[in-house]
Structures are given as structure tokens and as C-alpha cells.
Amino acid sequence: MSSPLEEVCAEVLKRVTPSGSERKQVLSLATRLVEKVREEAKEKRVEAEVRVEGSVAKNTWLRDCPEIDVFMRVSTSMPREAFGTVCLEIAKEAAEGYRQIERFAEHPYLEAVTDDNVWVNIVPCYRVKPGEWISATDRTPFHTDYVKPLLDEQKGGEVRLLKRFMKGVGVYGAEIKVGGFSGYLCELLVLNYGSFTKVLKAAADWKERTVIDYEGHYERLDDAKKLFEEPFVMVDPVDKRRNVAAAVRKERLDEFIAASRAFLKAPDLKFFYPPQTEALEPTELVNKINARGSAIVFISFEACPAVPDVLWGQLYKSQRALRKLIRQHDFTVLRDTVWSNEKNLNTFIFEVKNRFLPNMKSHRGPPLRKKEECEKFLRKHVGAESTVSGPRIEEGRWVVDVQRSHTDVVELLKEKLGDGGASVGLAEVVSKAVADSLEVMVNDEALKLYSASPEFAKFLTEYLEGKPRWLT
Amino acid sequence: MSSPLEEVCAEVLKRVTPSGSERKQVLSLATRLVEKVREEAKEKRVEAEVRVEGSVAKNTWLRDCPEIDVFMRVSTSMPREAFGTVCLEIAKEAAEGYRQIERFAEHPYLEAVTDDNVWVNIVPCYRVKPGEWISATDRTPFHTDYVKPLLDEQKGGEVRLLKRFMKGVGVYGAEIKVGGFSGYLCELLVLNYGSFTKVLKAAADWKERTVIDYEGHYERLDDAKKLFEEPFVMVDPVDKRRNVAAAVRKERLDEFIAASRAFLKAPDLKFFYPPQTEALEPTELVNKINARGSAIVFISFEACPAVPDVLWGQLYKSQRALRKLIRQHDFTVLRDTVWSNEKNLNTFIFEVKNRFLPNMKSHRGPPLRKKEECEKFLRKHVGAESTVSGPRIEEGRWVVDVQRSHTDVVELLKEKLGDGGASVGLAEVVSKAVADSLEVMVNDEALKLYSASPEFAKFLTEYLEGKPRWLT
Numbered sequence: 037m038s039s040p041l042e043e044v045c046a047e048v049l050k051r052v053t054p055s056g057s058e059r060k061q062v063l064s065l066a067t068r069l070v071e072k073v074r075e076e077a078k079e080k081r082v083e084a085e086v087r088v089e090g091s092v093a094k095n096t097w098l099r100d101c102p103e104i105d106v107f108m109r110v111s112t113s114m115p116r117e118a119f120g121t122v123c124l125e126i127a128k129e130a131a132e133g134y135r136q137i138e139r140f141a142e143h144p145y146l147e148a149v150t151d152d153n154v155w156v157n158i159v160p161c162y163r164v165k166p167g168e169w170i171s172a173t174d175r176t177p178f179h180t181d182y183v184k185p186l187l188d189e190q191k192g193g194e195v196r197l198l199k200r201f202m203k204g205v206g207v208y209g210a211e212i213k214v215g216g217f218s219g220y221l222c223e224l225l226v227l228n229y230g231s232f233t234k235v236l237k238a239a240a241d242w243k244e245r246t247v248i249d250y251e252g253h254y255e256r257l258d259d260a261k262k263l264f265e266e267p268f269v270m271v272d273p274v275d276k277r278r279n280v281a282a283a284v285r286k287e288r289l290d291e292f293i294a295a296s297r298a299f300l301k302a303p304d305l306k307f308f309y310p311p312q313t314e315a316l317e318p319t320e321l322v323n324k325i326n327a328r329g330s331a332i333v334f335i336s337f338e339a340c341p342a343v344p345d346v347l348w349g350q351l352y353k354s355q356r357a358l359r360k361l362i363r364q365h366d367f368t369v370l371r372d373t374v375w376s377n378e379k380n381l382n383t384f385i386f387e388v389k390n391r392f393l394p395n396m397k398s399h400r401g402p403p404l405r406k407k408e409e410c411e412k413f414l415r416k417h418v419g420a421e422s423t424v425s426g427p428r429i430e431e432g433r434w435v436v437d438v439q440r441s442h443t444d445v446v447e448l449l450k451e452k453l454g455d456g457g458a459s460v461g462l463a464e465v466v467s468k469a470v471a472d473s474l475e476v477m478v479n480d481e482a483l484k485l486y487s488a489s490p491e492f493a494k495f496l497t498e499y500l501e502g503k504p505r506w507l508t
Numbered sequence: 509m510s511s512p513l514e515e516v517c518a519e520v521l522k523r524v525t526p527s528g529s530e531r532k533q534v535l536s537l538a539t540r541l542v543e544k545v546r547e548e549a550k551e552k553r554v555e556a557e558v559r560v561e562g563s564v565a566k567n568t569w570l571r572d573c574p575e576i577d578v579f580m581r582v583s584t585s586m587p588r589e590a591f592g593t594v595c596l597e598i599a600k601e602a603a604e605g606y607r608q609i610e611r612f613a614e615h616p617y618l619e620a621v622t623d624d625n626v627w628v629n630i631v632p633c634y635r636v637k638p639g640e641w642i643s644a645t646d647r648t649p650f651h652t653d654y655v656k657p658l659l660d661e662q663k664g665g666e667v668r669l670l671k672r673f674m675k676g677v678g679v680y681g682a683e684i685k686v687g688g689f690s691g692y693l694c695e696l697l698v699l700n701y702g703s704f705t706k707v708l709k710a711a712a713d714w715k716e717r718t719v720i721d722y723e724g725h726y727e728r729l730d731d732a733k734k735l736f737e738e739p740f741v742m743v744d745p746v747d748k749r750r751n752v753a754a755a756v757r758k759e760r761l762d763e764f765i766a767a768s769r770a771f772l773k774a775p776d777l778k779f780f781y782p783p784q785t786e787a788l789e790p791t792e793l794v795n796k797i798n799a800r801g802s803a804i805v806f807i808s809f810e811a812c813p814a815v816p817d818v819l820w821g822q823l824y825k826s827q828r829a830l831r832k833l834i835r836q837h838d839f840t841v842l843r844d845t846v847w848s849n850e851k852n853l854n855t856f857i858f859e860v861k862n863r864f865l866p867n868m869k870s871h872r873g874p875p876l877r878k879k880e881e882c883e884k885f886l887r888k889h890v891g892a893e894s895t896v897s898g899p900r901i902e903e904g905r906w907v908v909d910v911q912r913s914h915t916d917v918v919e920l921l922k923e924k925l926g927d928g929g930a931s932v933g934l935a936e937v938v939s940k941a942v943a944d945s946l947e948v949m950v951n952d953e954a955l956k957l958y959s960a961s962p963e964f965a966k967f968l969t970e971y972l973e974g975k976p977r978w979l980t
Binding site: 240241243244286287290291293294297298301327328329330370389390392393394395396398404405407410411414418419424425426427428429431432434437440443500501502503504507508 | 712713715716758759762763765766769770773799800801802842861862864865866867868870876877879882883886890891896897898899900901903904906909915972973974975976979980
């Protein structure tokens with residue numbers, strides 16, 4: 037008899053493993069693409085080694101979302117600019133007939149979608165010796181070559197389980213938006229621990245700053261610990277100076293740990309396939325917001341043209357700047373987040389304890405024993421225009437109540453962001469969009485946004501719920 | 509030519525030094541009282557050594573407020589209860605014809621006021637050898653004997669200046685209400701530093717935990733420092749184990765230091781004789797309160813029968829308990845104080861940042877690495893009635909937003925104090941009075957109190973001003 041855990045895993049494995057015919061279809065599409073890229077490269081007189089990389093090459097893709105990575109390895113004599121010119125042209129010709137999107141991470145590449153909804157990436161990189169990396173993607177073929185011989189069909193299945201689990205609990209993907217675990221990292225975790233379940237069991241007990249050095253590049257793990265600063269470290273088997281988990285943010289790591297514990301305790305399909313969130317009815321939403329008694333502030337703006345990694349980098353940076361601004365003005369931020377449809381709608385959400393603050397605030401002066409600083413403090417504040425009351429002595433220090441510059445968080449934001457907020461630290465692209473289309477709303481004023489975007493409605497519903505979807 | 513400082517001191521000295529005829533009057537009254545007490549003691553067959561002590565004996569009293577202390581030293585064979593029976597009767601008979609008030613500090617004594625408004629204390633104590641103290645006042649005759657030969661007319665003048673200065677800046681008096689400097693402490697300070705001005709110059713530079721050992725009882729000052737815990741230490745010349753400054757609270761010490769600096773910088777009569785505060789007009793008061801934008805909460809109650817030292821001890825204790833209660837419920841206390849006319853009106857004042865808080869509050873759970881505590885936390889909060897949102901992970905910990913029990917500070921206080929508030933730590937006598945006559949008011953609702961008591965009106969005006977009266 038199998039355990040509940042085994043049953044759940046067996047069911048998921050069935051769902052995520054492509055059938056024989058599906059495999060053939062994906063692989064033949066991949067082969068065709070490689071051929072096309074080769075031909076186009078020849079035509080353009082670019083000497084390129086063209087290969088399939090990633091999950092398709094390693095047989096670890098998820099059945100419902102195959103993504104074919106075709107890499108063209110070019111000579112190091114080629115200038116970097118060529119990635120965005122001739123290489124991109126080759127890719128475009130090769131993917132003719134598909135919907136195409138130009139992208140760039142560290143450098144330009146092409147994303148395309150076939151009529152069968154298969155995603156394709158055509159990516160240039162340099163053909164280099166290990167350790168002589170030039171562009172960020174130069175390591176990828178080495179990753180493929182490293183992992184492929186180590187993963188048999190069974191281990192590939194374990195990787196598929198882990199990927200699906202991570203997708204389900206929201207920690208999959210190294211892109212800036214998520215800050216989670218890459219596919220390659222999932223593969224290495226399975227290699228290191230042996231199976232999906234063993235990865236979860238280990239993760240449930242991960243301590244602060246776990247370091248894994250699967251290839252044993254370092255004599256002592258402490259050396260690797262000192263070298264890397266990130267919260268989780270997986271030394272890259274093909275490059276001892278690189279942390280495969282560099283993109284993993286502390287929040288995602290913590291969520292993965294918590295989800296692993298919860299799943300092991302009560303295995304359930306919902307971890308892999310969370311139920312869709314039903315957006316609250318508008319009246320329910322208003323009730324829920326009002327019941328909190330706090331002030332939820334929505335800072336909304338429109339188009340913000342940038343590729344996702346750049347957009348989310350700028351959004352997160354701007355979110356930190358806004359949080360700092362609000363806190364500097366003494367409002368208590370309870371929670372904050374940011375949402376974007378990556379097209380024309382973006383919203384920062386800040387929940388603050390009280391929308392309004394008293395007109396005055398206490399300003400702590402120097403301790404009494406600092407005689408000269410005290411004199412300066414008194415000269416400045418006694419009878420000054422800005423002084424509401426005091427100065428008085430409190431716990432060994434001079435203290436004065438001074439007029440507060442901003443007592444309404446909404447007014448504060450409107451004032452500081454009216455011109456785009458570059459001076460308070462909003463990132464460039466965000467700042468431009470904010471200058472053009474800022475709107476600041478509080479509590480039920482957000483109904484407008486809510487009704488305009490079902491995606492946002494779902495997001496806000498989940499945000500108010502405020503817990504991982506697997507936690508019930 | 510004399511300096512401004514010398515001029516001010518000369519003027520004050522003129523005002524505080526009794527004239528020859530005034531001295532004669534006080535001294536002859538003192539002598540008469542001593543005689544009367546002696547006679548009454550003899551009549552009651554109590555063997556007592558009767559003497560004048562305190563400022564009259566030491567020639568350091570302030571012209572406008574002479575206070576005659578007559579001590580009756582009785583045999584140690586007399587039981588302690590006798591202080592409150594036969595000794596008190598002797599005192600009452602001796603002070604016949606004067607307005608009389610029974611008092612007790614550590615033990616009962618009689619306070620009386622003559623028709624010329626001279627205050628008289630008739631106090632019993634034991635005739636003991638130094639070091640064999642039984643009651644708290646047994647040291648007093650030794651203080652007189654110690655100080656008297658060391659103070660000539662000139663030094664007595666310096667003491668008068670210091671006392672008047674301390675009265676003016678509000679730090680004079682060892683009673684609980686003030687927690688300031690006693691007359692004996694003023695005398696020792698002048699002896700130690702040499703003059704009024706020298707005391708102030710020294711005080712301006714006092715560091716944390718100043719220790720003075722005028723008689724050199726301790727070989728090293730550090731020994732005395734270790735022995736005493738109070739913020740300021742003056743080793744009693746007649747008892748090396750007693751700190752004459754034990755009653756001096758940190759706030760009063762700090763205020764004295766700050767006032768000393770300010771006076772030395774800009775000598776002025778106002779330090780000795782501060783201008784009377786003019787209570788604000790009611791409309792001005794309301795404007796001033798509203799302009800703060802905070803919530804000033806008045807917790808008022810009526811008669812609270814106890815002698816001043818007991819009353820103030822209970823009021824301060826209750827104030828601390830209320831502060832703790834309010835803070836425990838997450839309201840931010842900006843400032844607080846307590847006022848009493850020592851008869852039938854008492855008011856705690858708490859200024860809080862916001863009267864209302866959100867309906868929910870964040871409750872921080874265990875850090876993720878504590879696996880079992882996390883499980884317990886989740887079992888308790890996931891889907892619980894009290895959970896508003898979450899649990900979620902924040903900075904490595906589980907956090908949940910829970911329903912707040914009290915969102916209105918006024919309601920909180922009414923609820924917790926309705927029965928007298930003994931359970932939240934209000935002191936006994938206060939608690940009884942609160943149970944009978946509690947009223948909680950916010951902001952301009954205090955107008956009622958304000959109009960009812962000119963004393964309170966002055967107090968509140970000064971409190972809103974919120975700075976030492978000498979600071980202009």
C-alpha cells in the first residue's frame with residue numbers, strides 16, 4: 037500500500053510527464069528550429085554552433101508548458117553588439133511565421149510562440165572555455181552537458197515534481213519578479229538530495245545560510261559561505277565562483293521551507309495545483325477593507341515600457357523608496373506590495389496604521405551631558421515658529437514638539453510624486469510613468485481599479501487574504 | 509562694578525534674608541513653642557528633650573516662608589505607637605489656638621499654622637546614639653548639630669540663594685510630589701562647593717551619577733557609587749550609609765542641571781521668582797489643543813483622602829500603571845502627567861498619537877527555524893475567528909493580523925477603570941476614588957474641568973506650553 041505522499045506524487049507525475057508522442061512533437065520541433073537557425077547563420081556567414089539547451093535538452097520540461105531553448109554559440113571574435121544585430125536577425129528569420137517578442141536579459145534574444153503555444157527562446161552566447169565566461173549565458177551549454185548524463189528518466193521525473201511543486205507554491209523562476217529557484221537549481225537539488233521528497237525533507241530543516249557544494253569545489257563549506265552573500269548557496273558545478281541560487285530572495289526561500297514542511301505533514305495536490313482565487317464581490321471587498329480599519333493606499337500609474345526583468349527591478353526599487361519615504365514621515369507601514377500587468381497598469385499598495393498623524397511630532401534633542409549641543413538645540417527651538425511645545429527634558433535629553441510637515445499620507449504622496457518622484461528615489465522608467473499618470477487612492481476608492489482589471493481584483497483578494505494559497 | 513550675576517544675587521539675597529526684627533519674631537515664637545511643648549510633656553509625664561531644628565535653628569530659612577520645626581526627642585523605651593497617641597496629644601496642646609493638621613511621613617506628627625501664617629511642625633523622634641537610628645527623623649538633631657557651626661551669616665545667605673533658586677525652577681523639596689532637593693541637601697551643597705554660584709557651576713557639569721562625600725567617609729568614591737543606586741548621591745556626614753539625596757528623582761536633577769547652565773549664561777531674577785502663568789482663555793485653549801491634532805485624554809476623579817506623600821506616591825504609581833496599560837494596547841503615548849489639588853480633584857493626562865487604531869494588529873510569531881513553535885502558531889491562527897489576514901512569512905518569521913480588542917483609547921480606559929482599575933495596577937486609594945467618580949474626557953471635553961478649577965487651568969496651560977518656566 038502506498039502512502040498519501042506517494043499517491044499524490046504519482047498523480048502529479050502522471051500530469052507533468054509528457055507522453056511519448058508529446059515528446060516526439062517537442063523534440064522534432066526543437067530539431068527543426070536548430071536546423072533553421074543553422075541555415076540562417078550560414079546565410080549570414082556567422083559561424084555558430086547551434087544546440088538545444090535547457091529543459092528540453094535535459095528531458096525535465098513540464099508537460100503543460102514546454103519551452104524550447106535554442107542556443108547559438110558564436111566565436112569570441114564577434115563583437116557584443118552583434119547579439120542585438122546579426123544574431124537577432126538570424127533568430128527572427130529562423131522563427132518566421134511565429135509570434136515574436138524581442139527580449140533582453142543581460143543581452144538581446146528572441147522569444148517566439150508557436151501556433152501550438154510552445155514557447156521558444158533563441159539565444160546567442162559565446163563559445164568559450166570553462167572559466168573564461170564573457171556573457172551571462174555562456175555557461176548554459178556546460179550546464180546541459182553536466183546535468184544530462186546524471187539524470188535518467190526516473191531522476192528527470194523527480195525534477196519535474198520539484199518544479200511543479202515550486203510553481204504551485206509560487207517560488208519557481210529566477211526572474212526578478214519572482215526571485216525564486218531556476219530549473220537548473222531544481223535539477224541540482226534533486227541530484228544532491230536524491231529525490232523530490234528528499235529535497236523537501238532537507239529544505240524543511242534548512243538553517244540560515246545553507247550552502248551546497250555538490251561537486252566538492254571547496255575543501256571546507258565555510259570557505260564557500262564566506263565567498264557568497266546570498267541567503268542560499270548552490271555552488272555551480274561548472275563554475276566554483278558562481279552561486280546558482282544567487283537570484284533566490286529570502287522570502288522565496290522561506291516560503292519554500294514553510295511549504296515543504298506543510299506538504300510533508302499533509303501531502304495534497306493543492307501544493308502543485310493551487311485552486312484559482314475567486315475575486316471578491318465589490319461589496320465584499322469594501323467590507324473587508326473597512327473591517328481592517330487601517331488605511332490602504334493605492335499608488336497607481338499607467339504604461340511603463342520595459343522588459344519584465346527591467347520593469348520589476350524598477351518597481352521593487354521604487355517600492356523600497358516609497359516605503360522609506362512613508363516611514364520617514366512617521367507613518368507606520370503595516371504591509372506593502374506592488375502589482376503590474378506588465379503592460380499598462382501598475383499599482384503600489386501600502387497599508388498604513390493611520391492615514392492621519394497629529395500636527396506635531398516629538399523631536400529628540402541631545403542628551404543633557406552634551407552641553408554645547410544642548411545650547412545649540414535650545415537656541416534653535418526655544419520660541420521658534422516651528423515649535424508647538426517644549427523644549428522639555430525627558431529621560432536625560434532635551435525634547436521639543438515641532439510642527440509636522442505632512443499629516444496626511446495621501447497628501448504626502450501626491451506632493452512628493454506629482455513630478456514623478458525621482459527626487460525621492462523612484463526608478464527612472466517608473467518615475468516617467470508616474471509623472472504622466474499618477475493616481476493615489478485610499479481604501480474603497482480602489483474599486484475603480486478593481487473593476488477595471490480582473491487580474492488586479494484577484495491579486496487584491498489574495499493580498500487581503502494575506503497568506504500562502506496552500507495554507508488552509 | 510558688579511556683574512549681572514552678582515547684581516541678581518544681591519537683589520535676591522535682599523528679598524530672602526529676614527530682617528533683624530523678623531528674625532527676632534520667628535525665634536521668639538520658636539522659643540515659646542519649645543517651652544509649651546516642654547510643659548505639656550512634663551504634664552503628660554513624658555521625658556522629652558525639646559529643641560528647634562531645621563532652617564530656623566540653622567538660620568537658613570527664607571524670609572517669606574518661615575517654617576518652625578520643633579522636635580521632641582523621647583526615650584527609646586517609649587513604644588512607637590506613642591508617636592501617634594501621647595506625643596501627638598502633647599503637640600496638639602502645645603499648638604492650641606493654631607489651625608492644626610495631623611500628618612505623617614514615616615510616623616505621625618502635627619502641622620500647625622499661626623495667625624501670622626508661620627508654619628509649625630511638632631515632630632517626635634527618638635533620642636539615640638548616631639548609627640542606632642530607629643525612626644526616620646532621629647537623624648535630624650544630628651544634622652542641625654553638624655551644620656550649624658559650619659554656616660556663618662555669609663554661608664547662610666548662600667544657602668538661602670540656592671533654596672530660592674531651586675524653588676523658582678521647581679526642584680526644591682524632598683516630598684514625593686516634587687522628588688527634589690531638601691533644605692539639608694542645599695546646606696551640604698553650599699558647604700561642599702563654597703557658594704551658591706559655585707554649586708551652580710559644578711551642577712552645570714555634573715556627569716551621570718555624581719557622588720559627593722563631604723566628610724570623606726569612603727576611601728574611594730567608587731565604593732559609595734556602588735553602595736547607592738540613586739542618580740545623585742550626597743553621603744550624609746552624620747550617617748555614611750545614608751544618601752541625603754535619595755529622594756532626588758532623575759527629572760529634577762536634570763532640570764536643576766539645565767537651569768544652572770541657563771542661569772549662569774544669562775542671570776535673571778525669573779529663575780528665583782518665575783512669572784505667574786496666565787491661564788489661557790477657554791477658546792484659546794480649545795484652539796491650542798486642536799492645533800496639536802493628537803488626542804489628549806483626561807482621566808478625572810474626585811476625593812482621594814490621603815496625606816500628600818501617600819497621595820502622590822499612589823498617583824505616580826497609578827500613572828505608571830495607566831501608561832503601561834495604554835502602551836500594551838498599542839497606543840503611542842507622547843506625554844503624560846498627573847495633577848491634583850490634594851483635596852477633591854485629580855486628573856491624569858495622557859497625550860496619545862491617535863485616539864483610534866486599526867481593527868487589526870500584526871502579531872509576530874516564531875522565527876521559521878523554530879519548527880515546532882511554527883506548527884503550534886499555525887495550528888492556532890490559520891482560519892481562526894480572531895485572524896483577519898495571514899499567517900504570512902515576513903523577515904523570516906510567521907506573522908498574522910489579528911482582531912484588536914480595543915481600537916478606541918477612551919473606551920479602553922472606561923472599560924478597564926470602571927471598577928476602579930485595581931486589576932490594571934491602580935493604587936488602592938486612587939482605585940477607590942476612581943471607582944466612585946471616574947470621568948474620561950478627550951481634548952476640548954476637558955473645558956469642564958478647566959472652568960471648574962483655576963489651579964487646573966494654570967496647570968494645563970503650563971503643560972501645553974510644555975517647557976520650564978525659566979526657558980524663554
